[in-house]
Amino acid sequence: MNKALVFAFVALFALASAYPKDRNGKFIIDPSKHDYIAPGPNDVRAPCPALNTLANHGHLPRNGKNITKTDLIYGLFNGLNVGRDIGFILAEGAFKKFDNPAVLDLEMLQKHNAIEHDASMTRNDNALGDSTVVNATLLDALIASSADGKVLNWRDMVAHRLRRQADSVERNPTFVWNEAQKEAAAGEVAIFQLVFGSWWSGVEIATADSILRHERFPDGWKPHEGTVLLADVLPLTALVRLKI
Known part of the structure; x- marks a missing residue:
């Protein structure tokens, strides 16, 4: 099997093991922690409304800072029910644009052609x-x-x-x-x-x-x-x- 695929499967398994589940295998989300809170003056946001929405509801760090790949994958999964296969690809791609740091801030994604691109529908x-x-x-x-x-x-x-x-x-x-x-x-x-x-x-x-x-x-x-x-x-x- 391709080494990259092996790495991907191992990484996804490790991520899945790190989050609490109920007896049916579903991830446990506390609704009280996910009310909408508008970003404050020291919070940062991305050129992506979906990621910003996840931060505003606490599925990503509310300040938009120090986001790990795991945070991003599970923010998408828990907040939007976007599969971890998609989340893994998006996280790998985004972090690779910055030479794979341990964490990213949402505002970093404003870098041209990282996830931001010309002719955005709303930006x-x-x-x-x-x-x-x-x-x-x-x-x-x-x-x-x-x-x-x-x-x-x-x-x-x-x-x-x-x-x-x-x-x-x-x-x-x-x-x-x-x-x-x-x-x-x-x-x-x-x-x-x-x-x-x-x-x-x-x-x-x-x-x-x-x-x-x-x-x-x-x-x-x-x-x-x-x-x-x-x-x-x-x-x-x-x-x-x-x-x-």
Whole structure:
């Protein structure tokens, strides 16, 4: 077996063993520790609304600092029910961009083309402004892309993404849009739909607005029962990739 795969399996097993479970094997989450708390003046955030939401709810360190790979993998798993296979890949990729430090701060992910990329659906390009805060004009345009005004589906998001790409080409003299950026952008659409709604029915506008504008889970929101796995995401990412 490939040594990298062996390492991955061993690492995932070690991670799984480190967290308490109930008798059914599910991880024990204390809801009282995951209320929304807005970031304070000394807290830092990323150019990613999902990671910021996890920090605002305590699934990642609330100050956004000193985050380990384990924190990231289990923040995604416990907060969003994103599979550890996806979490492991995302954590490895993010940490590798910084030569594999022991910990990361969320603001470090603002580094261009780490996880941040040009033509974000709701953020400025790094060359044009602060990518760690939402651009309300861009978000309003995304919400307005909804065909029925009730949900934001993947086709709506693709339409908005194409407009954003054209806008960045026109306004950003350092615009970068290679295969890596296209793959990341397509994956964002797929994961957003699967985590916060459904590929077939879309994401409710109120949910999308809460996550993308306020970086907060809607009241009463819970992750889907079924874990979102890499096998779910890859074919949908490939479909979106064909459209952008």
